[in-house]
Amino acid sequence: MMRDTATMRERLSALDERSAEIFRRIVESYLESGEPVGSRSLSRLLPMSLSPASVRNVMSDLEDLGLIYAPHISAGRLPTQGGLRFFVDSFMQVSDLSPEDRASIDRQVRRSEPDRPVETLLTQASQMLSGMSRGAGLVITAKSDTMLKHVEFVRLAPNKALAVLVGAQDQVENRIIELPSGVTGSQLTEAANFLNAHLAGQTLGELRRQMEKVKETIRRELDTLSQDLVERGLAVWSGGTEGDNPTRLIVRGRANLLEGLDGAEDLDRLRMLFDDLEKKDSLIEILNLAETGPGVRIFIGSENKLFSLSGSSLIVAPYRDEENRIIGAVGVIGPTRLNYSRIVPMVDYTAQLMSRLAR
Incomplete structure (x- = not known):
């Protein structure tokens, strides 16, 4: 059951350091492997000495808080959607983009010729985000009003x-x-x-x-x-009649989202996601998501109505023209176990680069 993030933060702060460490290890294990982790494995991973029985007691407290759950009886534990949000807000360390990643983005997204079509630049950005994130790279642009x-x-x-x-x-x-x-x-x-x-x-x-x-x-x-x-x-x-939709969407790397799917139900959810993306209202919704806060925004699973049924996460940031007006957005779509700490600075730097190249 999902809990309010502020309430979870307040209750978790009342727990000791080992509870926070166990929760962090469960989430990091999930983000790396996608598999539940059990008390025996956790007891070997922890920096402090705890028996599997003691770990199970802490896991029970975390489950009561709505931060983790057992996908089946006798299984290990996975983070809930609320737990993932809490981890991203409270535990995740976002470092600067590495020089290697920065150089790779600069190399793949460039405007070497002044008259190169903007469409080419957008496709480059989408392909790059897909390749580096192993998710689907997404670029949205609203038609700019050219001088x-x-x-x-x-x-x-x-x-x-x-x-x-x-x-x-x-x-x-x-x-x-x-x-x-x-x-x-x-x-x-x-x-x-x-x-x-x-x-x-x-x-x-x-x-x-x-x-x-x-x-x-x-x-x-x-x-x-x-x-x-x-x-x-x-x-x-200048964009035609009022009913026209000048917004364009470029998505690359859809095949990446097929990796790790368990069956027909997951495939149906994925189809639902891309059906939603192709609708005009969804493009406007993503632009609105990017506009509603500064910098990079993270939406996990059903936190936004666009992805509520597909269960996907979105990391998105706006890019701007020379007058600081938002003219589009770049982002990554993927499963909820995206590598958030690596992808957030990647999306942020790409948005800054797109802002410079679009001027």
């Missing part, structure tokens, strides 16, 4: 044009847009010239809001077809 310096329309067909968008950092994005009926080549040029004249130092979102305020001026400067074309271009680049 622009040039726009151009290229006709592809009577009713289609290629809209070429050049950002302040010389990144190029191409979109196909539908043309208003009857638009001419000169109107395409007129619309592009109008946008370029107003782009200086603005994002498309800012420009779109400005256009809303000066619609009467636009009508005077442009004819109806050119005005329609301008509005279509602005809508495409």
Whole structure:
């Protein structure tokens, strides 16, 4: 039965040092092997001399606190979800990322070419997190509102044009847009010239809001077809209609989550997890989780509704743009026995790196 973490901390503080040591050994053994540990094995691991019978008495107290449980009769003990949370909050030592891990991340996630697509960078980060954590690496990005310096329309067909968008950092994005009926080549040029004249130092979102305020001026400067074309271009680049979902998800290393599964029930839970991840609301939920606190956040099992049925853990951190706005999140999904102390600094450093590379 899960207990409130504060209550468990208060009650455990009333126990002696050996009780805390036995609890810590049970959790560390579980995180390493995933197997229950018994009193005989624990008595050999402890730095103090205790008989298996004395260890069993302490284990019984820990079980009463809701920190550990027996998966079956006569089995050893495993930490409960509440016990894992208590361990992470009170016992886990998070050290700095090792120089080797830092160098490995820098090597695998890099932007060697200025015009390399952002998608490539996101995939690199996801693959790296998967490989180093042995979980599934997760990267979410919300569509950034790029600072622009040039726009151009290229006709592809009577009713289609290629809209070429050049950002302040010389990144190029191409979109196909539908043309208003009857638009001419000169109107395409007129619309592009109008946008370029107003782009200086603005994002498309800012420009779109400005256009809303000066619609009467636009009508005077442009004819109806050119005005329609301008509005279509602005809508495409600044995220489309209100119902659109510009959030993207990249997950690498799903096969890692198959390791150690016991049977059909575990496979069903895993399928449920990835079904949830593919839903739009789940992407927004993960971004919200990353935003609700500073730095890295850890969610164990059912602590968040997204993973309540699959029983997975999530370690996640936001990354930001040059104005310190959250534009995405990086993280690791895995079983509850993730190596939290190693993965937390890894996710933290990757989020910092993504923030630098995204600018």
